[in-house]
Amino acid sequence: MQGVMKITANILDRSDHLFHNLPIGLILINKNDKINYMNQVAHEMFDFDGEILNTSIDALFENASTTDVKQLHHHIETHDTISRNGKQVITRYSPYLSEQGELLGIIILIEPLTTFHERVSHLTDIDLFQGILQELLNSHARFRVVLVDHSEWLISEHWWDEILNVSPYADKWVHKLAKTAMETRRVIKEIFQDDNIMSNHMEIISKPIQINGKLIGCMQFLNTGRLNESEQELEFAKKIIRKLEKTYQIDDIIGESPAINIAREQAKLYARMETPILIRGEKGTGKYMLARVIHSLSEKYSYPFLRCNFSTLAALNDLDTKLEYLLRSGRNGTVYFYINEKLPNDKQMKLLEFVNNSQGIRVIFGTSLALTSEYWDHSFYDLIQRYQITLPALKDRKDDMYLLVDTLLAKLNRQYHTTISKVDSKVIEYWQQCDWPGNIAQLENTLENLVLQSDIFTNDISKNQLKNVDLKENNHEHTANSNLTLQTAIDQFEKNHIMLALQQNAFNKTKTAKSLGVSVRNLYYKMDKYKIERGAP
Ligand SMILES: Nc1ncnc2c1ncn2[C@@H]1O[C@H](COP(=O)(O)OP(=O)(O)OP(=O)(O)O)[C@@H](O)[C@H]1O
Numbered sequence: 111m112q113g114v115m116k117i118t119a120n121i122l123d124r125s126d127h128l129f130h131n132l133p134i135g136l137i138l139i140n141k142n143d144k145i146n147y148m149n150q151v152a153h154e155m156f157d158f159d160g161e162i163l164n165t166s167i168d169a170l171f172e173n174a175s176t177t178d179v180k181q182l183h184h185h186i187e188t189h190d191t192i193s194r195n196g197k198q199v200i201t202r203y204s205p206y207l208s209e210q211g212e213l214l215g216i217i218i219l220i221e222p223l224t225t226f227h228e229r230v231s232h233l234t235d236i237d238l239f240q241g242i243l244q245e246l247l248n249s250h251a252r253f254r255v256v257l258v259d260h261s262e263w264l265i266s267e268h269w270w271d272e273i274l275n276v277s278p279y280a281d282k283w284v285h286k287l288a289k290t291a292m293e294t295r296r297v298i299k300e301i302f303q304d305d306n307i308m309s310n311h312m313e314i315i316s317k318p319i320q321i322n323g324k325l326i327g328c329m330q331f332l333n334t335g336r337l338n339e340s341e342q343e344l345e346f347a348k349k350i351i352r353k354l355e356k357t358y359q360i361d362d363i364i365g366e367s368p369a370i371n372i373a374r375e376q377a378k379l380y381a382r383m384e385t386p387i388l389i390r391g392e393k394g395t396g397k398y399m400l401a402r403v404i405h406s407l408s409e410k411y412s413y414p415f416l417r418c419n420f421s422t423l424a425a426l427n428d429l430d431t432k433l434e435y436l437l438r439s440g441r442n443g444t445v446y447f448y449i450n451e452k453l454p455n456d457k458q459m460k461l462l463e464f465v466n467n468s469q470g471i472r473v474i475f476g477t478s479l480a481l482t483s484e485y486w487d488h489s490f491y492d493l494i495q496r497y498q499i500t501l502p503a504l505k506d507r508k509d510d511m512y513l514l515v516d517t518l519l520a521k522l523n524r525q526y527h528t529t530i531s532k533v534d535s536k537v538i539e540y541w542q543q544c545d546w547p548g549n550i551a552q553l554e555n556t557l558e559n560l561v562l563q564s565d566i567f568t569n570d571i572s573k574n575q576l577k578n579v580d581l582k583e584n585n586h587e588h589t590a591n592s593n594l595t596l597q598t599a600i601d602q603f604e605k606n607h608i609m610l611a612l613q614q615n616a617f618n619k620t621k622t623a624k625s626l627g628v629s630v631r632n633l634y635y636k637m638d639k640y641k642i643e644r645g646a647p
Pocket residue numbers: 362363364365391392393394395396397398399400476477478550551554
């Protein structure tokens with residue numbers, strides 16, 4: 111035994127300079143708890159400058175934990191208090207065994223609690239765990255955590271595996287959300303929808319975790335508590351509506367009849383050109399919609415799309431100011447001129463100049479008028495006639511009626527939160543016989559009135575409901591209907607009334623607001639509320 115201690119002493123002598131410089135305290139005691147060695151850091155920790163060898167370890171700690179180490183031969187890590195100065199330390203007691211497994215002594219490593227905390231924080235991100243726990247306390251939602259540096263799942267509640275199995279895209283999508291939340295340091299709420307699995311809409315909240323301003327990672331919660339499935343679908347539908355409101359895409363043009371297919375192909379072709387084009391078609395056939403589609407398909411899609419009616423231009427004393435305004439606001443974008451009345455010759459000339467000099471602005475004309483050369487200046491007429499697209503009247507594409515009704519009904523269901531699944535085929539057959547002078551706009555208007563008159567039990571629209579709706583071209587007049595709630599009836603009336611006033615004032619907002627006795631701001635507010643396009647000047 112003596113020999114063993116000697117060897118140990120030799121090793122310690124030789125290694126003393128190493129142990130001496132260790133960043134933590136080191137003490138060696140024999141199996142009788144007497145100190146054999148103490149390095150410099152330990153000396154400082156215990157404020158011991160005198161002779162320490164052979165002193166009992168009990169003199170250093172209030173409750174040294176050597177008994178279990180000696181009996182069980184396994185290490186113990188504990189929290190100790192230094193008797194002399196009351197300092198808090200973390201102590202690790204490890205048995206020092208001979209080759210035969212005989213206990214020779216105990217190695218004690220000591221570290222002040224403060225530095226221990228720092229080191230452990232560094233190594234194990236203890237702060238992160240605290241942050242996570244805090245977040246978890248604040249939420250009962252299903253969650254997972256992703257770390258900022260190596261995108262590794264740190265904690266993943268078992269539900270997530272199921273979520274990520276929803277579809278091959280779900281996994282990618284969820285990862286992307288976490289990344290965006292971390293990059294922008296913002297909470298992101300998104301609803302995931304897989305077209306193949308309609309019931310699998312889920313809202314995921316991605317929340318960056320920051321501790322003391324440092325980005326650690328991202329928590330992702332599955333929000334099932336707040337939204338039930340149908341609400342999720344509704345949220346998703348609203349999102350689609352918001353998207354559609356902003357712009358029309360080529361797929362929004364419904365119809366498979368040859369004339370509409372040709373119009374779609376022409377739109378794609380003309381979108382790549384800079385030249386002015388003219389879209390012809392009866393009222394409500396989708397000219398404005400097609401103009402927007404061309405704009406979205408063109409390189410100008412991210413720039414403004416403005417609409418300007420010829421009736422407005424005709425009424426202006428100062429056309430130059432208006433054209434300057436269009437040049438400025440429509441820069442790099444598209445201006446849709448709606449030819450709804452003849453323009454005096456001098457104004458035609460100014461407009462011609464505008465079109466020829468408005469570099470960067472794409473001009474699209476639209477009209478339901480039968481343009482004849484006698485009313486127009488020769489060069490202006492020539493300009494607008496050059497490239498044309500003609501949209502068919504609804505009565506000339508009756509086969510599209512089913513498709514149109516289905517699409518418009520789905521859109522209205524989303525808009526009014528109704529769940530009408532279909533329009534009876536007898537109704538559609540009847541509609542195929544009608545003339546529809548107001549075309550798709552009129553069909554939409556008719557359907558809207560039917561939807562507004564429905565109640566929560568209405569599953570389909572049958573022929574006997576038609577008596578409440580007349581097929582007038584502009585069905586803006588209000589007809590009292592006791593099936594509507596008071597608020598719906600008021601809203602419907604208000605919307606129709608505003609539409610009528612806008613039309614009567616050629617979409618001039620100032621004049622419209624004045625005629626309605628409201629402020630322009632209030633008018634805009636109402637237009638937004640009723641989703642009335644703001645684009646018209
Ligand atoms: N092919 C289509 N598919 C789906 N919806 C359509 C289609 N064409 C028109 N619509 C809808 O019909 C309504 C009227 O369309 P739009 O305002 O573009 O017609 P317009 O020809 O410009 O009318 P007006 O000549 O009265 O200005 C809009 O709500 C539009 O969304």
